[in-house]
Amino acid sequence: MNKIATIIVFTLLVLDCFSQSTESSYEQVKQLAKEKKYDQAEKLCKEILAKTDDGDVRFYLGLIYSWSGRYDDARNEFQKLEQTRPNSLELTNAQYNVEYWSGDYSAAITILDKSISKNPNELDLLIKKAKMLNNLGKRKEASATIEKVLNKDPASLEARLVYAQIKNSNTQNTISANFTYDFFSDSTNPWYFSYLQYSRKTRIGTVIGRVNYANRFNSNGFQAEADSYLSFWKGGYTYANIGFSGSSIFPDFRCGLEYYHNLPHSFEASLGFRYMKFSSSDVLLYTGTVGKYYKSYWFSIRPQFRFRNGDVSYSFKLASRRYFSDPETYIGVEVNFGTAPDFDHQNIDYSYLARLKSWGAKIVYSQRLGQLWVISSKVGFDRNEIIKNSYRNQYTLDVTIAKSF
Known part of the structure; x- marks a missing residue:
């Protein structure tokens, strides 16, 4: 009997030591992850x-x-835990984040629906579902979902914000006005640029009309432009631009075309x-x-390349x-450098500056x-x-005001 008791005590001690060792290693895992030492x-963990x-x-x-x-x-890894943790909200939120961060909103909704059926009173799940429905353009379903939350908790600030975003995304028209002021370290007179723009959402994308005004080199000028961002099939969209001007400070004619395609792991590429x-x-x-x-x-x-008479000029723009x-509230940084000017921004013939250096940054x-x-708004510096x-x-100061209706 004493031998059996000894074996039991010894086994319990070993298990306790192993448990303590595992717990210590687990705490070390969390500390390494906190320090972003993921490898x-x-x-x-393995x-x-x-x-x-x-x-x-x-x-x-x-x-x-x-x-x-x-x-x-x-x-x-999360799928392996579904059977042992069928009602875990922590697991649901982790799986939701994976699909949200990877851009698969439909898969995120599927995960949320499974958990909502088991936890109908978890309002946070309904708020997340409303966001995903809105991202997929399903405005009516998104509105109905967020209204369920507001009926149960009218004071929810997050739900009210999401409701406002959904209602705003239903607006089809936007008018924008811009003013840009550039001044220089030498004797060059300041440049003034402004535009008035109207955009409308359609079933397949957004179309934009714009009138630009500029005062540069002691001359005034106007330019008419049109843009479109249209999606003809799932997974991509096309940008197109055309513009005309009778002023010497704008190009007589301009156009552009670029196709954007969504890639796995939340990447996007265009050409x-x-x-x-x-x-x-x-x-x-x-570009x-x-x-x-x-x-x-x-x-x-974004790179830009110009090939002319056997010569190559280039520029690169990095943005974050x-x-x-919401998608309209953000802060960012833009950095540009290279030998080709930013023609989309300047809209001026800089051929005489080919292969001269430039770099700059904007907040x-x-x-x-x-x-x-x-x-x-943008505040920029270029050298x-x-x-x-x-x-x-x-030095550049840029302000844009837009109103949707």
Whole structure:
């Protein structure tokens, strides 16, 4: 009997030591993840799981994969936990985040619906579902879902904000007014630019009409432009531009075309061109983008290339944004450098500046005011080489006000 008791006590001590060791390793995993040392945290999780199938460790491994953007691996780990944690809201939210961050809103709704059927009084799940429905353009279903939340909790600030976003997304028309002021470190007179723009949402995208005004080089001028962002099939959309002007400070004619396509893991890529015809020259630029959404952040890089008489000029624009409560509220940074001017921004014939260096940066801020107004602004600095080894600083202030109806 004493031998049996000894064996039992010894076994309990071993199990207790193993439990303490696992718990210590698990705390180490969380600390490594907190320090964003995901590779080390993943390795330690796998070492623990090789010894015991610990649900908490497996769940945390799934979180590490999702934070690292390895969404398929995260899905696999979370699916293994569905049978042992069928009613876990923590697991539901982790799976929802994977689909939301990867841009698969339909899959996110499927996950939410499973949990809502078991937890009908969890209003946070209904709020998330309303957001996803709105992202998919299902406005009526989104409105009905968020109204369920407001009927149960009229004081919910988050639900009221989502409701306002849904109602605002139902507006089809927007009028925008812009004013841009550029001044320089040398004797160049300030430049003034402004536009009045009308845009309308259609079943297949957005069409835009715009009248530009500029005062540069002691001359005034107007330009008429039209843009469109149209989606003809799932997974992509096309940008098109055309413009005309009789003023010497704008191109006589300009056009552009670019196709954007959604890629796995919240990436987006595009390829296109811009063409401008001036009285004394023409400009053809090849361009494109690679963009990435990560949680509430967006990153992109846009190159532009011009090939002329065996010479190549180029520019690169790097951009990043941090979104807040809605797509119109964000703060961002833009950095540009290269030997080809930013023709989309300047809209001026800079052929005589070919292969001269330039670089600059802008801080961008946009804020929704109420349900229908948006104000955005940019503050920028550019340093341009206008003659060999001769530089000029350019400072930019830009403000845009838009109202939807």
